[in-house]
Amino acid sequence: xxxxETLYLDSSNKLFFMNQxxxxxxxxxxxxxxxxxxxxxxxxxxxxxxxxxxxxxxxxITPIRKETFNKKGACAPRKQGxxxxxxxxxxxxxxxxxxxxxxxPQIAVGGGYVLHATNKGxxxxxxxxxxxxGVSPSCFNKGIDPKLFFDPHNQIFGFxxxxxxxxxxxxxxxxxxxxxNDPRGAWNTYPVPVPGGVDGGGIGYSRKxxxxxxxxxxxxxxxxxxxxxxxxxxxxxxxxxxxLGHPVMTQDPTDDLLFFKITDKDFIxxxxxxxxxxxxxxxxxxxxxxxxxxxxxxxxxxxxxxEQLTASGDRNPKxxxxxxxxxWFSQTINYKGRAAVQWHQIKMDGSIVQTGLISSKTxxxxxxxxxxxxxxDVLIGFQETSPDMYISPRMTFRxxxxxxxxxxxxxxxxxxxxATSGVSWGDYSGSTIDGDNFTDLWTIQSITxxxxxxxxxxxxxxxxxx
Numbered sequence: 001x002x003x004x005e006t007l008y009l010d011s012s013n014k015l016f017f018m019n020q021x022x023x024x025x026x027x028x029x030x031x032x033x034x035x036x037x038x039x040x041x042x043x044x045x046x047x048x049x050x051x052x053x054x055x056x057x058x059x060x061i062t063p064i065r066k067e068t069f070n071k072k073g074a075c076a077p078r079k080q081g082x083x084x085x086x087x088x089x090x091x092x093x094x095x096x097x098x099x100x101x102x103x104x105p106q107i108a109v110g111g112g113y114v115l116h117a118t119n120k121g122x123x124x125x126x127x128x129x130x131x132x133x134g135v136s137p138s139c140f141n142k143g144i145d146p147k148l149f150f151d152p153h154n155q156i157f158g159f160x161x162x163x164x165x166x167x168x169x170x171x172x173x174x175x176x177x178x179x180x181n182d183p184r185g186a187w188n189t190y191p192v193p194v195p196g197g198v199d200g201g202g203i204g205y206s207r208k209x210x211x212x213x214x215x216x217x218x219x220x221x222x223x224x225x226x227x228x229x230x231x232x233x234x235x236x237x238x239x240x241x242x243x244l245g246h247p248v249m250t251q252d253p254t255d256d257l258l259f260f261k262i263t264d265k266d267f268i269x270x271x272x273x274x275x276x277x278x279x280x281x282x283x284x285x286x287x288x289x290x291x292x293x294x295x296x297x298x299x300x301x302x303x304x305x306x307e308q309l310t311a312s313g314d315r316n317p318k319x320x321x322x323x324x325x326x327x328w329f330s331q332t333i334n335y336k337g338r339a340a341v342q343w344h345q346i347k348m349d350g351s352i353v354q355t356g357l358i359s360s361k362t363x364x365x366x367x368x369x370x371x372x373x374x375x376x377d378v379l380i381g382f383q384e385t386s387p388d389m390y391i392s393p394r395m396t397f398r399x400x401x402x403x404x405x406x407x408x409x410x411x412x413x414x415x416x417x418x419a420t421s422g423v424s425w426g427d428y429s430g431s432t433i434d435g436d437n438f439t440d441l442w443t444i445q446s447i448t449x450x451x452x453x454x455x456x457x458x459x460x461x462x463x464x465x466x
Contacts, residue, residue, distance in 0.1 A: 052275070052283045055238040056219055062234045063188035064141060069124065075139035078121045084129030087459070088411050093129030095444055095456035096120060101424045102144075103454035104200075107444045108157055110150035110435030111181030114458065115157050116444065117146035122159075124183050127460070133184060137161055141174040141189050145200020150435040153207040153253055155181040156230050160212060162200035163191075171197050173212060177229045181435075188232040192222060204247025204320070208255040209272060209280070211247035218242070223257060223272050223280055238280050244270045250322045251374075251433060260320045260327060264296075265289055267350040269327070288350030294357070298332045298339035301364035302387045306419040310385065312339035312366040319369040319431055323376065326353060330370035330380050339364040341382050354404040358396065362386055365394070367446070371431035374438040376400035377463050380407065381431045381443035390416030391425070393445030393457050413445060413459055418452040428454065439463050 070077070084093040095105060096118045108115045113132070114125040123134035137143050143161025150157050157178040164171045172191035179186040196217020204211045210229060213221045220243040228235040245259035245268060259282075261268035269286040300309035313332030320329040330343035340359035346352050358365055358380065368382035378398050385391045393413040398406060428446035441461045446454045 052281045053240065054279060054281050056241045057239050059237050059239075060234050061190045061192055061237055063190050063229075063232055065232060066139070066187045066189070069184050069187060070133060070135050071139060075135040078123060078134035078136055079131060080134060081116070081123060081125065081456075081458075082129060082131040087413060090411075090462070091129060091460040092413060093125070093458055095458045096123060097449075097455045099446070099454035099456070101420050101422055101452075101454060103428055103446055103456065104145055105428060105444045105446060105456045106146055106148040106159070106430040107432055107442055107458060108148040108150040108159070108435075109432055109442050110152060110157065111155065111183070112436065113183050114442070115148060115150070115159075115183050116456075116458065117148055117159055118456070119144045119146070122146070125458070129458070140176050140187070141172070141191055142166070143172075143174050147200070147203040148430070148432075149203060149205055149249055150181075150432070151205050151226070152251070152435040152438070154226055154230050157181070157183050158203070158205065158210060160200070160203045162194075162197065162214070164197070169195060171195050173197070173201070173214065175203075175210065175212065175224065175229070177210075179230070179232060186232070188229065190224070190229060190235055190237075192237050202246045202318075204249050204257065204259075206250035206255055206257040207253055208274070209257040211244075211257045211259065211272065213243050213245065213247055213259065215243075221259070240282060244272070244282055246317060246320050248320045248322050248327065251438070252322050252325065254322075258322060258327070260317070260329070262290070262295070262316060262331070267346060269348065269350060286348070286350040290350070290352065292342075292355070294333045294335050294340070294342060296334040298334050298364075298366070299337065300423060301339050301366055301385050303385050303419040304388055304390050308419060308421065309423060310366070310391065310420050311423050311425045312364060313368060313429075317370075318429065319371070321370070321372055321433075323372045323374070328370055328372045328378070330368040330382075332366055332368050332382075335359045339366050341365045341368040341380060343368075343370055343378070343380055356398075356405040356407055358382070358407060358410070360384075363389065366391075367425065367429040369429040369431040369443070371433050371441040371443065373433055373441055373463055375463065377441070378407075379431055379441035379443055379461050381429050381445050383428065383445055383447075385416070390418055390452075391420065391446065391448045392416040393447050395443055395445070395459060395461070397441070397461060399463075413457050414447045416448040418448050418450045420448060420452040434460075437465075439465055
């Protein structure tokens with residue numbers, strides 16, 4: 001590190017060289033500290049103890065138990081969708097068809113079933129696209145902005161519903177967890193009060209934790225133990241100050257729960273883990289410049305036969321996944337004044353393995369989500385709109401062996417038939433892995449009907465096992 005010299009000191013220059021020695025020693029300590037920080041960014045769990053933060057408070061929530069998905073027929077049935085068919089060798093069937101401009105469709109797949117949710121309720125299909133059962137959100141303590149997952153490690157389904165209209169003014173986030181991998185069976189709903197919440201948030205899981213983050217208030221993140229909620233026990237909720245980022249869907253069999261943020265300049269990765277005293281703590285494991293050229297929020301997008309622009313989505317990912325030790329996500333960004341889709345595979349130190357851009361000179365690509373399987377094959381779902389096109393569902397995919405950053409030809413999943421009447425066009429996209437085989441990928445996308453209202457299509461994309 002330093003050039004080697006033999007120094008002969010007399011009384012006149014001792015002070016000078018002593019000062020030089022202390023300066024060099026201080027510089028060495030600084031370099032050693034920076035090296036340690038860099039190592040921490042490359043290895044989870046090496047950060048200094050002072051960076052680890054405990055929960056701001058805890059509370060215990062007793063669940064509302066339902067013996068079956070439909071309370072043995074006590075909830076009004078909601079029958080929609082089905083009509084299975086084939087497009088380009090992929091199974092396609094209809095989902096919910098009673099949405100307006102705030103549909104927020106999501107799916108989760110496992111146990112031989114497809115669980116589908118929108119702001120208007122939940123529906124179960126088999127994996128051939130046949131309708132089985134459906135209910136309104138009131139059957140699960142009410143709410144909107146559903147986000148779904150199937151946890152293959154614990155073999156359970158989970159989703160959230162945010163209810164800002166409760167009489168008690170607690171604005172609960174209702175975390176609902178199935179007791180088995182059969183969504184038709186028993187469920188437990190945990191109404192977690194978030195009175196400072198101003199909107200629905202994001203949900204994620206690991207083998208040990210469920211995490212939720214939301215906008216509003218001082219405490220914007222909470223976690224719950226998977227062992228408690230999957231067994232329907234009273235569960236401790238651990239609240240943290242601020243937002244740790246978007247909770248990650250942890251498809252790898254790991255205990256730690258990751259949270260991901262993207263800023264104008266950086267990727268930020270946080271994690272929650274259990275310390276030696278059995279308390280969940282969070283620490284920042286990486287804050288690294290991404291050096292992305294295109295990262296600004298997308299502009300609103302045009303539609304056919306109207307001057308009404310529509311919301312394009314968000315640069316913040318709606319679905320973030322850990323698969324094979326990498327973080328994967330897609331986002332909607334501003335590319336040369338038009339909405340486009342950008343997707344990424346990044347390491348746990350925040351460095352980018354590959355990035356891809358999906359754009360058009362004439363159309364806007366909006367509302368994207370991504371799914372990735374055990375072989376690192378990727379499915380990217382989104383919608384297309386333009387002055388000559390209504391909002392229409394699209395997807396593309398890539399195999400792991402394809403050239404880095406490249407995807408296959410865009411596939412049309414249907415054509416929109418009308419223009420929406422307002423800017424709002426909610427989280428109209430969901431993509432997920434098949435939790436039964438970890439190979440097939442699924443996506444749900446919105447499509448407008450003749451009145452511009454949101455209908456949905458669900459697609460299964462099969463991949464080879466090897």
